[in-house]
Amino acid sequence: MIEYKKARLKDIKSMQNLVRPEVESGVILPRSDDEIATNIRSYTLAFDDDRLIGYSALHIHAENLAEIRSLIVDLDYRGKSVGSNIVKALLDEAKSMEITQVFTLTYRSRFFENLGFIQIPKERLPAQKIWADCIKCKHFPVCNEIALIRNL
Template sequence: MLRKAKISDIKYIYRLILHFSKKGDVLPRPLAELYEHLRDFFVYEDKDLIVGACALHICWEDLAEIRSLVVSEEYQKRGIGIQLVEACIEEAKILEIPKVFALTRVPEFFEKLGFRKITKNELPHKVWADCIRCSKFPECDEVPVIKEI
């Protein structure tokens, strides 16, 4: 079941993000930051277990980021990631945010959802504030993708 995150979900979201950040798939997020941004998150729940999460982070009046997309390994390849991203896109539509981007190592996934690759310098510098926390900074291997809504 796909739904907006609740406060009781944060520790599960944190564990998922921590697991995938150790593999280098997503940026680590401190627990306090997750509580502060609870409203950004959607979760996918199966049998009272949070198996996926994704956030829509508003950057500016015309731009939001899809971030922290994680799905437990045993639940991958079931369309859960697609549902999470589509939920973020729908929320961006409701909020009248015309562009949504993501930084990813799997641009093909996002391209299937209507995103297109762009160059890093097409995004505002403010977007790169989180990069300082990345273990791969400044040698980033993520590809920016964007979708106009």
């Protein structure tokens, strides 16, 4: 049975191991152990028994704007609603904080569109997103990620 729960500091090593192939391929931005630890409360994890099979973070940008980032699901569990359930949990968390919009940058726009997100121009994203995160990407400034947003 798959369980969804908030991350703990002891999960960081497993989180880094799960995301490593996507970081190496440039699909997900690298995050240091210290950065994950600092933001540990923003992560929701999926476990099958004690095995970490996926996670994502809800990063707050402003009073009414958050971002879903670093969504990763183990290859063996893709297509089994694990990613959708993680995103839904993060959307519920955003709603509970009275956040009105959640955005994401992704190469898999259809996945997010199926969850009610719509494409927007990247220029609508907060400037701090570009300078805090995107500048770390090996694809910057030539980025082909798609920006999507959902109203809550």
